[in-house]
Amino acid sequence: MSAIAAPRPVFPFSAIIGQEEMKLALLLNVIEPRIGGVMIMGDRGTGKSTTIRALVDLLPLIAVVKDDPYNSDPERYELMSEEVRLRKQRGETLEVVYRPLPLVDLPLGATEDRVCGTIDIEKALSEGIKAFEPGLLAKANRGILYVDEVNLLDDHLVDVLLDAAASGVNTVEREGISIRHPARFVLVGSGNPEEGELRPQLLDRFGMSVEVHTVKNPRQRVQIVRERSTFEEDPVHFHQKYKDQQEALRQRLVCAQKKLSHVTISDELQLQIAEICGELDVDGLRGDLVLNFSARALTALEERDTVTAQDVERVAVPSLRHRLRKDPLETIDSGYKVLKVLRRVMGLPEAS
Template sequence: MKLALILNVIDPRLGGVMIMGDRGTGKSTTVRALAELLPEIEVVAGDPYNSDPHNADLMSDEVRVRKLAGEALPIERRQVQMVDLPLGATEDRVCGTIDIEKALSEGTRAFEPGLLARANRGILYVDEVNLLDDHLVDVLLDSAAMGWNTVEREGISVRHPARFVLVGSGNPEEGELRPQLLDRFAMHAEVRTVRDPQLRVQIVQQRSEFDSNPQRFALAHRKAQQELSRRILKAQQLLKKTEVPYPLRLQISEVCSELNVDGLRGDIVANNAARALAAFEGRASVTAQDIERIIVLCLRHRLRKDPLETIDSGYKVEKVFRRVFNLPAPENNGTAPERDPLPR
């Protein structure tokens, strides 16, 4: 889960993370802590869309017009936004709405930005995403894929940038997403309840320390937090130079083909996730070990053809991966916990 979240922060174009797991396993806590790891960003002051003053692709239409007119855009630094989408949200609340009465009476476009506008260049978190209406999930995934949100009402059209890291979480006991929607999430992480008594005691102890004195707890972990933030920032800068060698790209596609993965999203996501991981490790070239660490996260949820089937534990993906890459067969049944991506 942590690895998938970090890779999507390094490369927001990956396409988001779907986290499924038992109740009380820290899914929401982990996601909400993610925003604190991110460096501050420069935005155009007073702009509701967090427009980038230097990148035209991340500017709203109004800011772009001002930029082309030669206006000196006021700049301010702002913490990356973490936007929560409530289950009861309407489409107007998510996408924004146009004030038709004002538009007709004054002849101006009066647009009230929604949650997608606030989430631009940030993180949009949907807890219990498997309980969200399918049409809202479609809207979120379309905006995340295209990077723009378009609202059309009564012949009036407004669009604004909506590039965000989409993170969804849920409990599989409450139902799964349709395979077509699952496929749109770049990565799928499964979180299981810890069974080791010593680790459970450690978690309880840390929670007690936080509850008794949150400031002291945060101070004790500040150095590790800052180091992780530095690594993420460095990886974002290195990502443009990172490449996947052609033989490895060929093997990734061979794995997807043997697993009968529909479409090409699996190939694309696996390549991009491997690049992000290599950059996170400080390298400009992807290795087979990088692919091994992300391949299950990228493909496990793309194997399900029937909505009544359960999502693969990862064993099938790992088995095919090892055969294609000429590695020894996996020794477990696919239920071993994911390796912690962060150094202790």
Template sequence: MTATLQAPPKTRRVVFPFTAIVGQEEMKLALLLNVIDPKIGGVMIMGDRGTGKSTTIRALADLLPEIEVVANDPFNSHPCDPDLMSDQVRQQVEEQIPLSIAHKKVTMVDLPLGATEDRVCGTIDIEKALSEGVKAFEPGLLAKANRGILYVDEVNLLDDHLVDVLLDSAASGWNTVEREGISIRHPARFVLVGSGNPEEGELRPQLLDRFGMHAEIHTVKEPPLRVKIVEQRAEFDQDPLKFCEKYQAEQDNLQQQLVNAQNLLPQVNIDYDLRVKISEVCSELDVDGLRGDIVTNRAAKALTAFEGRTEVTVDDIKRVITLCLRHRLRKDPLESIDSGYKVQKAFGRVFGVDIDA
């Protein structure tokens, strides 16, 4: 008699749970804040090899709740928000053609190092456009990443021109492709996450400045913690489903906390005096441009919303300001990035608080 094999209950690939990740609090906080407010502008994660960068980012994508999309739309268009709709969907809405709506997991797109600009941005079939008079557009990775996460491992090894394209799309929320006088644009609102190993070189300061936050991660030094990480990984590899079940309640709670934070964010207020002091810190540190001020304000609000409050406190600013400013201090490309001491020192002076407290 032959035994029948049962299909596994979960067909999706099982991912290590976000709430089970030990340590690396700085990276986890930066990622969560960018999910709450994607306008922060993404995260650059720099750290040693084998510190769980990719694992954490995949875990974050898996943690996020499903989103409503227009069915069979290559851009994951939002059924109600015009800023997140492709031109075709917007036209359907204007003509009052009913949209079919589907729910899907937030997409995480991995950008391969050898990707060409066409692969990233998409291509226009000129021949088809000329012969049939239609805009034949083949969507690229930016289209797929709309309303999701775009992850670039070893971003410091990526061609500068491509990094520029990614950062432009992340900042504007749109991707425009122009070929032979034909122009097509589509929404490209995503959380940009770059990671790299400092030994392989840093990004140029002007590209680095375009990332909203910069998280540093180091190898865990405490032996008991290292043992815990090793044991967790072994347990997960042995029986992924059983391991994930253990953390399901925590995962659900965190997911709900993120949803609540996104809804609460528009009501969060940051006092005028605190905003002036943030700008004072940026001015004292001689930060070029105003991105540092804008991102620090946004990140502080996102953290406040994440904790279910509506008034930003000095402590909220203290917890995010290093992440938002440390990579903006470097004037010389050969200089290394500040670990955060300079930022905290300036913060302590301007806000009149003890940074060691």
């Protein structure tokens, strides 16, 4: 019997150079999933996929009910499948195993059945049971659902993903039979704007939007190439080199998740956030919510108890830039426009 090869180490999150906005947005979504995911737009070859996979490798293992296809949490009812919930209510002892956080890739050619799952009508009618084959949304529960080139995905599939991401539940209905299961995941999309943009109403459903650009600094480019080459030559040794940094960041995330519920934001800051969103003519209240959630997550990550104006400033651009109405005659960058309004409302000095 041949031995099973150990999985190849993933490029460490702590070793990724640059792209600070993207890294911070991903970390904040892990701390506070209610932010609503991240849309990453930028040039090819800027480390989008590498960073997402590195993030999952960084995160601690999660407790799941053994042999459950939905990665059910053994303690939290809202993260349990219906079957596990009933077993829990009957007082059964649930066998628990620890697994890495799920990372599910959604291929561009996926069908709706592949994404949502399918109901076997014939079996349901003949045997009187709800025969359900779980899809990608079930596998992504409590994890990350990653859609590369999301701007090329069929609109109806994007609608399905965003509805599930917003509600935390996937519902499949066919011939009068309905199946519901938990589908709480962080939705991460990436794409190249040269290949087309997302419809504004869909882009708005992503909590944060970040832009990544090719590094121009020659010294930084050389450093990136060297690090990548070293990793390719000996990934195990390279991973060992960053072991302490990875563990320190992992502990920061765990502490931040625990601390989040104790972080406070003043009424004055919340009013200023509302004024900023109003002046930027942001539709709805999603921008207000995301800015509140992300500022609190940043405060927790930095091990503080109270949100400051500087915290709001640091997360305002990725939280709001994609919610501004497009004006073809506008020459000001959307990120600069967000900061200009924010600094005026909050009385912060203009950047030099």
